[in-house]
Amino acid sequence: MTEANLIALLTDFGLKDPYVGIMKGVIAGINPKASIIDITHEIRPQDVLGAALVLASAYPYFPEGSVFCSVVDPGVGGKRRIIALETQSHRFLAPDNGLLTLVCERERVVESASVEERRYFLEKISATFHGRDVFAPVAAHLAQGLDLDKLGARVSEITRLSWPHPQMERNTLTGEIIYIDHFGNAISNMDAELLKSTFGDDLLKITVDCKGHLIQGLSAYYAQAPPGQPIALIGSAGFLEIALREGSAEKDLGLRRGSSLTLKKGK
Amino acid sequence: MTEANLIALLTDFGLKDPYVGIMKGVIAGINPKASIIDITHEIRPQDVLGAALVLASAYPYFPEGSVFCSVVDPGVGGKRRIIALETQSHRFLAPDNGLLTLVCERERVVESASVEERRYFLEKISATFHGRDVFAPVAAHLAQGLDLDKLGARVSEITRLSWPHPQMERNTLTGEIIYIDHFGNAISNMDAELLKSTFGDDLLKITVDCKGHLIQGLSAYYAQAPPGQPIALIGSAGFLEIALREGSAEKDLGLRRGSSLTLKKGK
């Protein structure tokens, strides 16, 4: 794998405190030429599922050899492992709490390690901030090309989240909202492939029922909708989403993570 | 023009989702040596006017050759064009929705293009996220020195926003608040040049009436005011603004974008 010397950061640390800046300072001390890109630091505190989704929608767009350092880590200081995985094009560092579930579903893992070799950590390791003491220095070394087998033993099994999968019953496909974005768009767990294999190519003939709001057919893009009217469309990560032009599906339709929606053919 | 290989980003994407990070990942894949600077990603969703203002206050401070990639794009996926403009010192990429109105008022445009050449886009183009699929890759190429004529035909006319201009009537200059900043300072559409040409150099003798709050004379800086008392001063972008020391003109005086204010000579 080419080394991009690029570290992408994903945390629930927020931007108010110095935590993210400190991680970058640690990286700069070890690997001053590394490029650092923030995916986001606004994952809801301790929302491992949200982090897994956001990571999965982002990593395919990063150059080969990028290192993804994800720290949403309610178990910090306890017995949870930290793992490093290598796929054919990227490397991932995260607590072993399910954060890498989707990466493992979608990619072939070619190498892995339970991160234990303290020579790649900061000298003094706190029990509360492994982002600074473990993740940042290990990511800095990985981006420089450190082999995973230097970090610790291969892992045979990683923790996986149970994922809410859409269900088909009597011609009705039932899914749920799994993510609300900044614009209030409500993104479901039903992707374009599933819709096509279920309903065929003509997605204009689907009816979406979303908390009683009936939407006829899929739109191609946001501006196709009249202002204030909910539309369904395939969003940028490939999933069916509900949106409201000049509005918010979250606020105006009351959609939340976990809200269910059903699809069927015809009106 | 010197190439700075610097891309400045301005969007309404917020920082909660991976959208901005994904754009940076795409840029890094094409142009790994580019420097990327965030102007802001907290433009109010779909607020093209706000984006135009923020861009205009920022670009003069960037080095020659910088590329400004602005994505506030309610029309994404529809028929709106994407345009690239080159002035004597910078390059600008934006949807053709008025976002570049102020740049065009203030700079001489020396080259332009309607961005259509798909070889500079990502291979697969969604209908909902051109920031990732079009803007980021094109900006990456522009920062490397790509000529605008490679992107598409020159544009003869660009979309311009109608701008709220101050009005003079019977010795009274009436303007309005066009931007509220993080500190709650309320920034108007009246710049220092206009004030001087209207009232002469002695701005201590102006009276500002702002929702019934009368302010006598302009202050030079924030700390000149007693705590809690509104002051008027020329802000850092050259516009008259209303501020409240240890307070917020927005919250404490009820100022909003669109609030009118009047100036006249004397008390």
Added chain:
Amino acid sequence: MTEANLIALLTDFGLKDPYVGIMKGVIAGINPKASIIDITHEIRPQDVLGAALVLASAYPYFPEGSVFCSVVDPGVGGKRRIIALETQSHRFLAPDNGLLTLVCERERVVESASVEERRYFLEKISATFHGRDVFAPVAAHLAQGLDLDKLGARVSEITRLSWPHPQMERNTLTGEIIYIDHFGNAISNMDAELLKSTFGDDLLKITVDCKGHLIQGLSAYYAQAPPGQPIALIGSAGFLEIALREGSAEKDLGLRRGSSLTLKKGK
């Protein structure tokens, strides 16, 4: 001192406006190879004490030669000085308003300057945005290795904040909350050294009283607590903090900056 050519930024400018991006544009124009790391821009407006704390928790983790450019500056445009300090490993630029109090308590200052030499500023200096006109360009020059004595005369005395120090009386140590972080953890002014010198090594036998909530003994890490039960632990910056697993000590216990807490031995 090695030059890292790294500038760490700390402000109360927020991320909504272009202010931080403009500072980075100015830096890039002077020192295009500088790395820029954001510590945070979400210091509460004009909260010099908060900025001092955040800076103190961050700088030790940055590489030697880093320049810390801190702009929380309610006195901008007035008579307050801007100072530059050099310690054995870092350089600091800030308004002389107490922001560097903790740096001076903890480090030996080997060089200092009152920043006055206008050749290192932007040509035109506003009265309201010295971050852009003074701090950014001076930081850019410092990161390139400019000697402090080029900036102005040495300073003999700097402004210091009066710090809330813990008090011991009749076997009870009384301190206060000085910072609330993104997770709602409430961080006190009592550090691990003080606790050990006061109570000995066995911190399991301390009782913390925090607005009537009694906490027996210190935990090692967050996940040790049952959900919803407050715990006390030594946080990542070395201070005693109150936390609530899957909750917020701020919201759920009503802790604020300034809330007092007492510690004594035994139950």
